[in-house]
Amino acid sequence: MTRTMPYHKTCELCTTAGGEILWQDALCRVVHVEDQDYPGFCRVILNRHIKEMSDLKPADREHVMLVVFAVEEAVREVIRPDKVNLASLGNMTPHVHWHVIPRFKRDRHFPNPIWGASKRESLPQALDSGSSQALKNAIAARLNQGEQVFMGI
Template sequence: MIEIETLNSSTFYLNKDQTHPGRCILAFNAHKNELFQLSTDELHLFMDDVALAAKAIQDAFQPQKINYAIYGDIVSHLHFHIVPKYINGADWGDAFTNNPEIKKELLESQYNELIRKIKVQLNQEGVAK
């Protein structure tokens, strides 16, 4: 993962696998494993961060849908997968494949361009530094 920005309660990362262009992960900053372990205030802040991150992805890449997932079987730290989906793209109409056999990795300059597009959107929301 490549760090994009620290938000109110979480850190926003670009996923190295870009099978779904714009795929990101949002990790809660404090160590928690489950949503129910969050206080009401923490939960509200985290869900606000999820919505903000998803909006930035939507505005930057214009996917037809965004999928959200919380797993944690392997990485036992609370995080959301935020996965843009595109008609005729990978996994359209199905749940996204979290760990595909063949991953789409990019050049550093391509990752930087994706991050730049997301930060432009965060900046418009008054978030990016």
């Protein structure tokens, strides 16, 4: 994994990839979070230890958000959720990262946030290898297409 300083030795997102890397550039990476309740759950993680979006240069903020939106589009195309939740909390891990979470009306927590009280039994599901590869390809296609945009940032 490409790391750019600063790095924090006790930060989980500095010391691990944070999931299976689907795409990365010098500023950030996109990872798939293995969660059987939320297939297609991805994170966009900054490659250096910064706590808040507002601590980034405006161009870097824009770059991160373009990546978040590209991941959301890919998730919608491949996973076809009822809704997508975007979240940047970082209370437990104060490192800039965004959650891109496909939601389904019958998922374990819907309509609550996934960190809230469960509404029903979990219906374990996972991305099959074909869907996982399709998601990776869709993310890469959107982000590689957008490299011209990123070059100007």
